[in-house]
Amino acid sequence: MKKYFFIATFCFAIIFLFSSNSAFAAASGPKLFKKYYCIDCHTIGHEGGTVGPDLSNIGKTKSLAWIKAQIFHPGSHFIRGAKAKINGKVYLVRMPGVKTIPDSAVNKLAEYIKTFPSVRPNLSYKRPPEGMRLFEKDNCIACHRIEGIGEKVGPDLSHIGKTKSLSWIESQIVDPKVHFTYGVPATINGHTYLVIMPGFKHISASQLNTIARYLKSLK
Ligand code: HEC
Ligand code: HEC
Structure with missing residues (x-):
């Protein structure tokens, strides 16, 4: 019983802290x-x-x-x-x-x-490039970051356009094994794994090209 009382008091304290914060700030x-x-x-x-x-x-x-x-x-x-x-x-x-x-x-x-x-x-609202939208929609963002947004399982792609060609990027998306036979080491929750990117074999040609052109533009 005492324990619940303690938890309740704690919650109220937190709520108070938040509300008073917004009232006085x-x-x-x-x-x-x-x-x-x-x-x-x-x-x-x-x-x-x-x-x-x-x-x-x-x-x-x-x-x-x-x-x-x-x-x-x-x-x-x-x-x-x-x-x-x-x-x-x-x-x-x-x-x-x-x-x-x-x-x-x-x-x-x-x-x-x-x-x-x-x-x-x-x-003022600027429409983001279509490739950026697809990059999120196709969940590339679950493993890659661009300019600080996204996860860190795969490499940071903020400057990928500097070193890789458009066709290299396209083949990476469709079949990463061509470039990385064994995957690359990635640290996830403190453990290091060999991670290989899943290939997006069923992506439509236009979608593939839009994402690749977007990545190629990141210099
Ligand atoms: C219920 C709708 C409503 C709300 C809420 C409202 N406004 Fe307005 N506002 C209007 C309308 C309608 C006009 C057009 C002129 C008029 O009827 O006063 C207007 C006009 C204005 C203008 C002049 C715009 C121009 O181009 O001349 C400003 C500035 C403005 N509002 C600021 C505010 C601010 C700041 C608030 C919040 C404190 C606010 N409004 C809340 C409806 C609203
Ligand atoms: C499950 C995680 C995961 C997802 C999802 C993922 N990737 Fe990857 N990606 C990786 C990993 C890991 C690598 C490192 C090389 C490898 O293993 O293929 C990589 C490598 C890359 C590279 C080469 C980077 C470099 O510096 O050499 C590009 C480009 C790339 N991914 C683009 C994409 C795109 C575009 C998508 C979405 C269509 C995507 N990735 C989805 C994990 C992922």
């Missing part, structure tokens, strides 16, 4: 943007809702003071609200003013919004 702009539901209606960067205008370029056209005023009193800028299409119908939607939000949070939030898009151009 100064929340960042992106967190506030979620906390005050801005994200439900607005897209910023590449994430968010579409009820209100996309804010990804707002820093270009609006001043910091304007943005702060918008958060407190949207009605002072948009007397009747703005047209928004929701489920195919057009409504006049007004942004709810957030009057209970502390000044410090408004400042943080407005400063965060004002940085779009200028100082974070790389946050």
